[in-house]
Amino acid sequence: MNSKDIRTQFLNFFKEKNHKIVPSAPMVIKDDPTLMFTNAGMNQFKEFFLGNSVVKNKRVSDTQKCLRVSGKHNDLEEVGKDTYHHTMFEMLGNWSFGDYFKTEAIAWAWELLTDILKIDKDSLYVSVFEGSDDADKLGMDTEAYDLWSAIVPKDRIIMGNKKDNFWEMGDQGPCGPCSEIHVDIRSAEEKAKISGASLVNKDHPLVVEIWNLVFMQYNRKADGSLEPLPEKHVDTGMGFERLCMVLQGVQSNYDTDVFTPIIREIEAITGKDYGKKEETDIAIRVIADHIRAVAFSIADGQLPSNTGAGYVIRRILRRAIRYGFTFLNTKEPFMYRLVNVLTENMGTAFPELKEQRQLIENVVKEEEHSFLHTLEQGLVLLDNVVKQSNGKEISGRKAFELYDTYGFPIDLTGLILEEKGYTLDEKGFHEAMQEQKNRSRSASEVAKADWEILMNDSEQEFVGYDVLETKVKLVKYRKV
Ligand code: ATP
Ligand code: MG
Ligand code: MG
Ligand code: MG
Secondary structure: OOHHHHHHHHHHHHHHOOOEEOOOOOOEOOOOOOOOEOOOHHHHHHHHHOOOOOOOOOEEEEEEEEEOEEOOEEOOOOEOOEOOOOOEEEEEEEEEEOOOOHHHHHHHHHHHHHHHOOOOHHHEEEEEEOOOOOOOOOOOOHHHHHHHHOOOOHHHEEEEOHHHHEEEOOOOEEEEEEEEEEEEOOOHHHHHHOOHHHHOOOOOOOEEEEEEEEEEEEEEOOOOOEEEEEEEEEEEEEEHHHHHHHHOOOOOHHHOOOOHHHHHHHHHHHOOOOOOOHHHHHHHHHHHHHHHHHHHHHHOOOOOOOOHHHHHHHHHHHHHHHHHHHHHOOOOOOHHHHHHHHHHHHOOOOHHHHHOHHHHHHHHHHHHHHHHHHHHHHHHHHHHHHHHOOOOEEOHHHHHHHHHHHOOOHHHHHHHHHHOOOEEOHHHHHHHHHHHHHHHHHHHHHHHHHHHHHHOOOOEEEEEEEEEOOEEEEEEEEEO
């Protein structure tokens, strides 16, 4: 089944169960000071759960564009190294706002996965909240346990602790136990080698969490205590790319048709083959992943920049450009050439990609061009720093020089050093950054004074700024 059909099947299933299918909220959030990017399907419904908005449809389902690169959910380090964490991914979800609860949520999840999508029941595990003996003194989620044990053999039900199986919105607000569904995608031969209890290992890299069903039934009060919610809610999230992996019978999200067209294009452009060498493969996966994050952000109106959400996007893009430069030998802009195939693949489900295609290509190309300009010199500098270093920790001041002069985001410098077996003095970096801020504050006072003098100088005419990124680097004047 191709990925387009999988997405449609999910939504149709819940449509038939009387859910209203709603569009994805933007991935870039403009009006919430606590969150820069949507990181879960429930974000756009937060006000419903908090009781601040009136619910029109009590049952809703969608696919939500998510980005997990900052804050509580930051998967950036995993991306490319493993094969199932992405920066940008789609989260399929169904919600009940004070309508159905555990009985339906569990039964429907199972029906969809096993009856409709035909996933082998023997490859599935489910987890249930085991309770806690901390201040909350919560009992085990026996309701969920009983519901699962009616459909799943008991040895496939795993008990989970508060960290994994209890969801909270924040320090206060709705919360409750959750049940996760994991799929064992190991081959039959691999499974045959292991037997008995050790087969049940949800931490094995090929036993992958695909769906999380959250049952909101408590409210955490300001004093930390819990009270039952008057209305109970369901909030589920399933990784679309992971579901495609399972249904397409492959062991990596990158081997599904969500990614293979992009990977083929990277191979065609760079002349490198995917699947031959680990370091090349990581680079290809990172690029295939990051172009999606960047393209979807730009389509949402967030351009790369030097601050806030824009800097997150710039960092992601520069990270991918460096992977290409070092491991795929790409010395010219090339990522912008992937936008076409991405749009062909996903433009129907997300028309904003089609609408903004030209802009995305232009912006990515320009960013690639400007970073490639300094990347090589920066890498040479970093190499020299490493060669001259006595210990294994590299000075934060050097990292700052790379940031300031060559446009290397701090995490990129950290990543390159890690590859070389070195660490970075981040504290020193931030100190150097602060010192520069202080310096530029006094410099801007001088600049203001100069400006006043120049403005009074009738022999000069202002002809414009030279703008490098967001910094005004130089003010040009011409004698008249
Ligand atoms: P994991 O333990 O694998 O990091 P999670 O518990 O952090 O996942 P949830 O917050 O429960 O994930 O999100 C719901 C679903 O979204 C997960 O079950 C998974 O299928 C998917 N998912 C989560 N993070 C990612 C990611 N970075 N890339 C792709 N899919 C993801
Ligand atoms: Mg996670
Ligand atoms: Mg998890
Ligand atoms: Mg989870």
